[in-house]
Amino acid sequence: MPFCAACGAPQIRVAGYSPEPEHIARDLTQDAPVSPVYHPGIQWSQALRPTAMAGLFGALLMFTPLGVFGLSMLMAGALSVYLYRRRNPWATLTTGSGAKLGIASGFFGSLMFGWGAAVLVLIFHAGGHVRAIIVQALDQSAARNPDPEVQQMVQYLKSPDGLATAGIFFAVFLVVFFVALAGAGGAIGAVMARRREGR
Secondary structure, X not given: OOEOOOXXXXXXXXXXXXXXXXXXXXXXXXXXXXXXXXXXXXXXXXXXXXXXXXXXXXXXXXXXXXXXXXXXXXXXXXXXXXXHHXXXXXXXXXXXXXXXXXXXXXXXXXXXXXXXXXXXXXXXXOHHHHHHHHHHXXXXXXXXXXXXXXXXXXXXXXXXHHHHHHHHHHHHHHHHHHHHXXXXXXXXXXXXXXXXXXX
């Protein structure tokens, strides 16, 4: 054992710790900041819930004055983009992708509104009243147009089969109306989201 020449104390050597390369690499990996990974397009497995919630929101607003001018479905389309971005913060949405989310919310909204309206009609036994309103509207249309073909069509639409046909066409129109407006709202929502990111 070596001794110090000045004081005579024994000199003890302690082996130092040298970390192994894999430990160094592991520590660097853990301390490195995590960069966000942006996902292009729409992950529909993550989009069903936001679009359904936005569709429900739009369907409920259809029973308010906002439903008269279609503002409810525009808002639903924009809301679907917002909810999807909250669920997937690293998603990159183009205007087309936002429109697709809006279209999905409009489809859900049309189904929910149709079922809700049907349930209300059954609860309040308003089927006869609704039919009377439709017949009155048809009579007014026939009075403004004396064309024999128009009169014949109006008489057909006033029959049970005609009312069923008119109901089907109205349901199709409702779906197209909801989908178109909600798609426009989704596109607007995607544009607004990109503008916020650019600030």
